[in-house]
Amino acid sequence: MLKNRIIPCLDVKNGRVVKGINFVELKDAGDPVEQAKIYSDGGADEICFLDITASNENRETIIDIVRKTAKECFVPLTVGGGVRTIKNITDLLLAGADKVSINTAAVKDVSFVKEAAKKFGSQCIVVAIDAKKVSNNKWEVFTHGGRNKTGIDAVDFARQVEINGAGEILLTSMDKDGTKSGYDIELLKVITDSTNIPVIASGGVGTLDHLYDGLVKGGASAVLAASIFHYGEYKIKEVKKYLNSKNVSVRL
Amino acid sequence: MNVTIVDYQSGNISSVINSFTEVAKGKVNLEVTSDIKKIKSSDKIVLPGQGSFKSCVDSLNKINGLVDTLKDFAIINKKPLLGICVGLQMFADVGYEEAETKGLGWIAGKVSKIDNQNGKFKLPHIGWNEIEIKKESKIFKDIKNNSHMYFVHSYEFVPEDKSVISAKTNYSSKIVCAVERENLFGTQFHPEKSDKAGLKIIDNFMKL
Numbered sequence: 001m002l003k004n005r006i007i008p009c010l011d012v013k014n015g016r017v018v019k020g021i022n023f024v025e026l027k028d029a030g031d032p033v034e035q036a037k038i039y040s041d042g043g044a045d046e047i048c049f050l051d052i053t054a055s056n057e058n059r060e061t062i063i064d065i066v067r068k069t070a071k072e073c074f075v076p077l078t079v080g081g082g083v084r085t086i087k088n089i090t091d092l093l094l095a096g097a098d099k100v101s102i103n104t105a106a107v108k109d110v111s112f113v114k115e116a117a118k119k120f121g122s123q124c125i126v127v128a129i130d131a132k133k134v135s136n137n138k139w140e141v142f143t144h145g146g147r148n149k150t151g152i153d154a155v156d157f158a159r160q161v162e163i164n165g166a167g168e169i170l171l172t173s174m175d176k177d178g179t180k181s182g183y184d185i186e187l188l189k190v191i192t193d194s195t196n197i198p199v200i201a202s203g204g205v206g207t208l209d210h211l212y213d214g215l216v217k218g219g220a221s222a223v224l225a226a227s228i229f230h231y232g233e234y235k236i237k238e239v240k241k242y243l244n245s246k247n248v249s250v251r252l
Numbered sequence: 253m254n255v256t257i258v259d260y261q262s263g264n265i266s267s268v269i270n271s272f273t274e275v276a277k278g279k280v281n282l283e284v285t286s287d288i289k290k291i292k293s294s295d296k297i298v299l300p301g302q303g304s305f306k307s308c309v310d311s312l313n314k315i316n317g318l319v320d321t322l323k324d325f326a327i328i329n330k331k332p333l334l335g336i337c338v339g340l341q342m343f344a345d346v347g348y349e350e351a352e353t354k355g356l357g358w359i360a361g362k363v364s365k366i367d368n369q370n371g372k373f374k375l376p377h378i379g380w381n382e383i384e385i386k387k388e389s390k391i392f393k394d395i396k397n398n399s400h401m402y403f404v405h406s407y408e409f410v411p412e413d414k415s416v417i418s419a420k421t422n423y424s425s426k427i428v429c430a431v432e433r434e435n436l437f438g439t440q441f442h443p444e445k446s447d448k449a450g451l452k453i454i455d456n457f458m459k460l
Contacts, residue, residue: 001381001382001422002377002379002380002381002403002423003379003380003381003400004379005379005380040447045379045380070266070267070270071270071273071274074267074270074271074274074444074445074446074447074448074450074451075402075445075446075447076402076404076445093264093266094264094266095266096266096267096270097266098264098267098445120263120264120302120303121263121302121303121304121307122376122406123302123376123404123405124264124302167376167378167404168378196368196371196374196375197374197375197376198374198376198378198379221374221378221379222379251380251400
């Protein structure tokens, strides 16, 4: 049976982890490679890096981190943030990323998803959708961390990226992100029901029950979380044991 | 011992290189190449494969003499070869991804889309799934039955001779996820991304 995936996400800025794990055994709390290794050894099903470096000049930094991490972690590695061109994707994959997550570039022109999927295969193309509720049962795609409205309906867009060859959707609720009040289950449900590719839930996790809800009520294939892991509130193993005790199948 | 990962310019093979490098450390000489001479002189070959069946077959055919060299190596001389993902799928006679495409024809069978029961199951089949070991296999030495492996694919290899099947996995149906016939090995899952159990499979292959 296919297992539900638990994916810790590390936000990386100028080569340093922004919200680090607060573990005593860490030599350097800001080193993304060391943290990724801890997650991977702890049973993470995948690792996700989100590069939030503002400038374009620093692309080499994330590539170097990916290169080092890929030599030590032998679980899938997804990298997102600033992926705008075929060259960006090539560089990340050559450095050892297994998947790349495309956000703004997909919104600007969905044919970029098609081009990328054709060149590299759908298996490594994740499209990150940031959505915000605009009225009852209606969500809109936003870019730039929820600042820019696009006028694009999130459900329509999810279907579009599937048609254009995305292998997975990473869905973040901009209303919930950072609130620790749980995923937007309605949004998650409507997107998982409207598409036939796996959806990764993101944005809003504060408790273990939130992860359960995302998988069971929202129908997500995977759950991504940042802060509950970062601050060492929960270890991956605890999360998996909890989900398993509630009959959610995970890789133990 | 020389192990060659065939780099035929199709898809991303960085993870395969990283994992094999990790396992090979100090024991095995690892080459990543499409050089026919080097392939001929190596002891073992790894044939990775990402993207579509058609794009992988097309890329193999683009390199002059490569398909014949691989056939000499694995079928005539019966030296160990491991196909991963589409690398395994290409063992088949024919594949149906993108367009009907002739495969290497090493193990009779076809590669067709996974039946997702009218959308009941999401495709690609992405993530960790258990493997049910179907027969004793040299590359599954010390691998527990029902170990988790990492999968990402939408097509499955359906061999005619079921005795080649060394493992299956359960998704929308029982999917063939590993084959073994004498010196020929193939995994639909990605041992290079399957954590410790995956690295063990790579180690077993290297030690053959």
